Amino acid sequence: MTQPTHSGEPEASSPSAPQVPQTTPAPSQDPAARPPTRRSLRGTEWEKIAAVTAAAAAALGLVFTAWTAYIAQEVARDQLSQSQQQDAESERSQAASTNAWVEQNVEDGVQTLVVANRFPDPIKDVVVGLIVDGLVDEFRNGKTQSGEGIVIIAAADSIPPCAKVEMELEEVYITKNNKSVPLMAPKVQDYFLAFKDANAKEWERDKYGSLTRKSQNSKDSTRNKYISLLDTPKYDGPHQPNVDRGINAYKPIDCGNRS
Structure with a gap:
């Protein structure tokens, strides 16, 4: 057994492996591998x-x-x-502004068709049609027949501005047995008014006041319908000298009034 020495010198340590100094790894140079900073996050x-x-x-x-x-x-x-x-x-x-209507005299009951142009321009190529029913004393002995009727169609070249015409149904005749006899108590059953305005546009107004654009040469014009009635047994041809006179007898009216 080896005995420790007492010379006072420290005992030599046994030899060991050399120590390697520790170093901090250098930061990576790859930008993609760097963690994003607060500034780059804020910019994104x-x-x-x-x-x-x-x-x-x-x-x-x-x-x-x-x-x-x-x-x-x-x-x-x-x-x-x-x-x-x-x-x-x-x-x-x-x-x-152009109208037609029927008036009746309260004293004798005679009806009158009135056409008024309340416009500062004339209307032209005026056509008026009426269907009139009444009674006929065929044998002049008091015996009457009802249900007789005539179609009246009258025309005028024009009606002046602010003017009206009146067509009385006081002298209306019908042909019976090749004779012209008066139609008693004639009453208007239907009527129409057709005319051209200042711009040559064609218009038609019926007894209800409806106003439509319609050419009188068209097949569905009221004028042609009235003419077709003349071929039926019920309606006689026109005998209306007073109507022809009336449509050409103009009377001035105030354009602001209806009559």
């Missing part, structure tokens, strides 16, 4: 916000453009509709 967020804002602005711009185009289209449509309505009203202005 602003870029996203800017992109979203730009997209929203573009979308709003498209919406505004579409809305502006829609409003412009609606305004144009309204203006066109208003213009067409004004043209229609202007077109009908003279026709609407």
